Structures are given as C-alpha cells and as structure tokens.
Amino acid sequence: MKQAHPTPSDVFNNEDSNTSANPHIDNVIATRLSRRSMILGSAGAAATLLGGTALTSYAATSGSSMGTASMTAPISSLGFTAVGKSLADQVVVASGYKIQVLYALGDPLTANTPAFKNDGTDALFEQRSGDHHDGMEWFGLDADGKPSATSTTRALLAINHEATTDEKLSSFFIHANGGASTLPRPAGEVDKELAIHGLSVVEIEAKGGQWQYNAASGLNRRVTAMTDVMLTGPAKGSAHLVTKFSPDATRARGTLNNCGTGKTPWGTFVSGEENWNGYFFRDAKDDERRGKKDKQVAALVRYGRKAGDPSRHGWESAGADDKFVRWNNGALAANAQSDYRNEMNTFGYVVEMDAYDSRMAVRKRTGLGRFAHESVSFAKPVVGQPVVAYMGDDARGEYMYKFVSAAVWDAADATPANRLGAGDKYLDQGTLFAARFKEDGSGEWLELSMANPYVAAYPDFEFTSNADIAIFTRLAADAANATRMDRPEWGGINPRTGELYMTLTNNSNRTVDGDLGLDAANPRYYTDMKGSKESKGNVHGHIIRLGEAKPTDRAFKWDIFLFSSEADADKSRINLSNLSDDNDLSAPDGLVFSPATGLCWIQTDDGAYTDKTNCMLLAAVPGKVGDGEAKTLSYKRSDGSEKRVTTFIGKSQSPDVLKRFLVGPKDCEITGLCETPDGKAMFINIQHPGEGTKMTDIGNPAKYTSQWPANAGYGAGKRPRSATIVITKIDGGVIGS
Ligand code: FEO
Ligand code: CA
Ligand code: CA
Secondary structure: OOOOOOOHHHHHOOOOOOOOOOOOOHHHHHHHOOHHHHHHHHHHHHHHHOOHHHHHHHHHHHHHHOOOOOOOOOOOOOOOOOOOOOOOOOOEEOOOEEEEEEEEOOOEOOOOOOOOOOOOOOOOHHHEOOOOEEEEEEEEEOOOOOEOOOOOOEEEEEEEEOOOOOEOOEOHHHOOOOOOOOOOOOHHHHHHHHHHOEEEEEEEEEEOOEEEEOOOOOOOEEEOOOOEEEEEOOOOOOHHHOOOOOOOOOEEEOOOOEEEEEEOOOOOEEEEEOOHHHHOEOOOOHHHHHOOOOOHHHHHHHOOOOOOOOOOOOHHHOOOOHHHHOOEOOOOOOOHHHOOOOHHHHOOOEEEEOOOOOOOOOEEEHHHOOOOEEEEEEOOOOEOOEEEEEEEEOOEOOOEEEEEEEEEEOHHHHOOOOHHHHHHHHHOOEEEEEEEEOOOOEEEEEEEOOOOHHHHOOOOOOOOOHHHHHHOHHHHHHHHOOOOOEOEEEEEEOOOOOOEEEEEOOEOOOEOOOOOEOEOOEOOOEEEEEOOEEEEEEOOOEEEEEEOOOOOOOEEEEEEEEEOEOOOOOOOOOOOOOOOOOOOEOOEEEEEEOOOOOOEEEEEOOOOOOOOOOOEEEEEOOOOOOOOEEEEEEEEOOOOOEEEEEEEEOOOOOOOOEEEEEEOOOOOEEEEEEEOOOOOEEEEEEEOOOOOOOHHHOOOHHHOOOOOOHHHOOOOOOOOOOEEEEEEEOOOOOOOO
C-alpha cells in the first residue's frame, strides 16, 4: 500500500493508532528475563560491549542449530550489471534478462468467462483476477496436476489481491465512468469492488520457454470479501466474534487487504490481512451507544476505527442487503447476535488456504494475533521442536511478533494427507510474543498470554482470556512493553544463517524525543526533500535483522542490515549504509529470500524518492548479525540538549553485494516474489501502476499516469492494471547469477 502519495488509500491506512507511551523501563524488563534467557543472553551481552562486530561469534557458534536450509544454486556475488533509476512507464530489468506479463487484473479464471475488455464494463469479477496483486507463493504441480516440490514448469500461483486504486470512495478504473464518488454507493459498483478483493489461485505453465496462465484450469480459485471462511484458534467462539452471520462465532465472511504472504512447512498458503479497519463504518454516536462498560470502545480506537470516521469505499451505504449492512460495525441492534458490531473483529488475521484444493474453506488463524499483518516467515522446522513464525504489524509505531506452536514438528507433516489439518495442529495452539529491542544490541521476545502479569493486570484494558489476547493483540503488546517500530513490513529467513530480516518501511511519526522518540533499533530522524516538499522522520526506512541461538529462544541479537537512503544524502547521519547510484532506495517493503540461491530480494513501495525513480527490486547478498559496527548518532532534543543514540549497522553495502535489478512502471509498487525451485524463473507483482491518475480523467487515457501493461503489449484498453510478470535469464541461467 503506497503511503506518500495522498490518495484515499493513505487516509484509510490508519497506521497511526498506537498512542501507548511504552516508557523505557529496560531495567524493569531485565528483572523479568527468564533465567534461561539470561544465561543465553550473557555471551551476547559480553560481545556487545566490544561493539557490534563482536556479535558474529554468536551466530558462528550456534549456526548448526539455527535452522539453515540447503540451496540448489547458492550465489555469493551478483552477476548482473545494476539497472539505473528510471521514470519510464515500463518495466526495466537488468541486461541479459527478459520479462513477460502473465496475469493481470480482470483476466478470466474460467473457460466461459469473457475476455477482459478493460473499459469499466466488465462483470463477473468472482471469476477473474482480483486487483492490486501483492504477496505471492509458488505451489509446484507435476505432469498429472498433483503437488510437486520439484516441478519447474507447471505450478499454481497463490496471490493476494490487496486493495484497489481508488479516489473519493470509488475503485474508478473498474467502473465505466469512474463510478459514484458520493454516498450512497450504487449496489452494482459495490458488488464489483467486493469481488476484486481477496485471493486468487491460478495455474501457470511454461511451454517452449514461454510462460502462460491457464484460464480453463479446474485448479483456479477466487476467494473474495464475501467468501465463507472458518474462524479457528483461541478466539473461535469468543463473544467478541459473535455476529448476525455467525452467532456461535465460528465462521466469518471474506478476507480483506491481504498484503504479505508465506508458505507453511506443510505446504499451504498463508496471507496477512493488513489495512482492513478502513473498510468499516460506525456512526458518531456509536461510542455513546456502546457505553463506557464496553471495552471494545478502547479497542476500536486502538485499531483505528473512530466513531464517525468515513469508510474507505462506503460499502455500508449500498442498501439493506446483509452483504452491505455488514460493513457498518456500530452497535445498532439489541445484541451482537442481531447486528455487525463485531464484524471488524473478524478481520486482521493470518488466513490459511490450501492452494491445491479449492474445496477446502479458508481458515482464519486467530492464534497468530490480530493486527495489520504483513508476511509470515517460518523458521526451518526442526523435528521435535515447536514451529516458529515471525510477523510484522505495518503501522507507525507498531510491533514485531513471533508465534511458537504448542505442537512439535513431525517430519511426516512436510507432506501431510490433510494440509489444513496440519495447519490446525501447528497454528491453533501456541504462544505469541512481541519484540523488545534493547540498546546493547540484544533483545527479548515478550510473552503475550495470561501468564504474563503485565498483560493479565494491564490497567488500560481488561484481558480475561487468551482469546482476548488473540483479538486485541496490539493492546497486549502495549501492556508487555514491546518496542514501537518504524512500520514492520515483510520478513524473511536467511537460509544460510536462519536469521530473520524484516523491512521497516518508513515512519513519518518518528521524532527525536517525545512520544515516538528515537531508539537504538529505530535510530534515524532526518529531513528529505522531494522537489519543494519537505518530509521528516525516518523517510526512507531500514531493514532490521535478528539472530537467535534457536528459533524458540526468548533472547535475540539484532543489528540494522540496511539503512535505505538517497545516494547523495549525508553519509554520517542518513546514508549510513554507504549506498550509491547502483543501489540507493527508499521504503523497502517486500522482502523474500530465494530458497534456491540464498539471495535477499528487496522490493520498494515508495513515495519519497519517486521524483527520481519508480519503485524497484534489488538483490542483496546478505551477511549476518554483527558483521558491521556500532555507530552513535547525535541529535538535538526539543529542549536543545543533546540526545545520543547508539545503533548497530551491518557491513556497508557496496554494489558487489547490493544492486538494483529492476524498476517498475509509473506509480506502481513492486511486491510479491516467488521462484521456480531451480531459481531460473522469478515471478513478481506490479501493483497499482497509474495510481496517481485523477478519477475525473477516466475518459482521457492520455492523462493516465500509466498505461502499463497495455503499453507493453498486454491486453485490451489503456487503463492501467496490476499484474504478475515472470522474469527469466535470456541464457536460461539462474536469476542473479
Ligand atoms: Fe500492504 Fe504494508 O503494505
Ligand atoms: Ca528526496
Ligand atoms: Ca506491503
């Protein structure tokens, strides 16, 4: 989701609802460290005193237990020439590579669905590709169409359709005249908008070196904002999930704003619901009607849904049909069984889908917590140990999380007969943790459960069960005193080391001191100019990484892998990773490690550097936590006194180890990345090209800010479309080699 361009999407990305003070009480936290983590942490703590460089010993001595994976085609130096920054309305890829558009908004997913006319008159979106392609995972198929871990020529792609390009309520590119920009919204327009959200599964195949998607495949699937789904895990049956649709709180409808993805060790697709709060409406009297005793008033505000705020699309206004009324989450009837006051509580989860079997209902895994979910990164499972997954909450000042399953890994579950049954086993019982980053380069995972007295006795919100923690996770992390981060986006596990990398895309709310003051893990505050527009805070974002002796540990070491920056920015304060024109970037968002090569692929969703370049994809050869040095930054507080912040920076980024590989068309973000198992074909998504187009220009294609992919020869019409592309090396080699 693009942030800097002021569209309605931005207004409704309410990533700004964490007003918790979370005072610096590291001394209190230290006394709460378990004996085990104190012992484990002591070696790291000693190393930290010597500066960040000493941290390497931590990883080096424990590498065998860190869940490293084997790679089929490891790459240790980047074999392509960097692509320059680009403002062209085309995909520009490194020399020696080619791209092909594969699957775009509106493309048919059944044999009988008419071709997409792309003029706003198309219907049947439940049978077409959704909009705003985002996270994506590869599910190989053999020649018989059965699951295959080794196939490189046939597969299913499971894709998130996060949102839609909109202005003044309307998803204007899918309506003939741009649609209605005032309330009430026409029912026919809302039906289309409900259907372009959700997930899709699409079969693809390579024939004679050309990839194509198969519109007639029986394995294709759509999940929309209206599809029946199951609620599972600790919050299933909770009074806070009771709706008129599901009075026993076991079912819900749809998935929304699906951003990052993941692939489970048992072979299913997981997808994070991100900015779902903006789709709901409750009138200005709703707090009063609910009364002070309803603790959900506090929760609704903490989750960015203030009484009286307008909804993103006005879906609640489209008529008396239940499919529209459900978007009004006010307490309007006598009880929760009779209205949709709890409907918003049925969003904000990780959803799990069996990409191979469209008969199986999608499951919302409440055990992984409720927040603005991005990706889910699974540590390599170890037989006899719990399954561990890492997640971020993409909002300003929100937290990083990890989930540790109650069940321990059984190798037979790598190919289970019932894939979602394995999901039930590993994701429905377990413990959530939120990350606390300390100033010495260490950190602690704080338990979010009723066993944590800070949560159980939190004065600002009454938790009565682990179901409450699963639904109101942000408040539990507030109570536990987690560290407020610069918008955690995607995570990835380095297959060489088992370390977690997570993008912190930017944070316009970060200040030197005060409410969201600088800390060691979020240490930059600066001014960036885009033409005459001045932005302050952490404008360009950074990528943090964590190393643990074992994924189940509560103690970790951390450093900053990469500080994003413009190349010509001050190297002592802003361009701390020594970026050059070959690898400078802003707003890292997608982050995926190639299982084949071990390269770290970084994707941007930027609005700050877009005067110089469209969004991009870069490749990095990662190092490990502690391969750089400590660095102290000096700032002036509001009272004029000096504030010094010491952080830990990974080794500086020469173009040998970080290079720009691809730049997208105008107004897009680059997102979603998966590969064939041999690393020879890479699939990425181009999301919302032309997003900056004015709705009033819908009849004038010359004024669209992008006409991609039509201008690349794909499809009818000139309206821009989100799409999946495939990248291959012209000589047939491994991507990045
Ligand atoms: Fe959908 Fe946080 O990007
Ligand atoms: Ca700038
Ligand atoms: Ca994202």
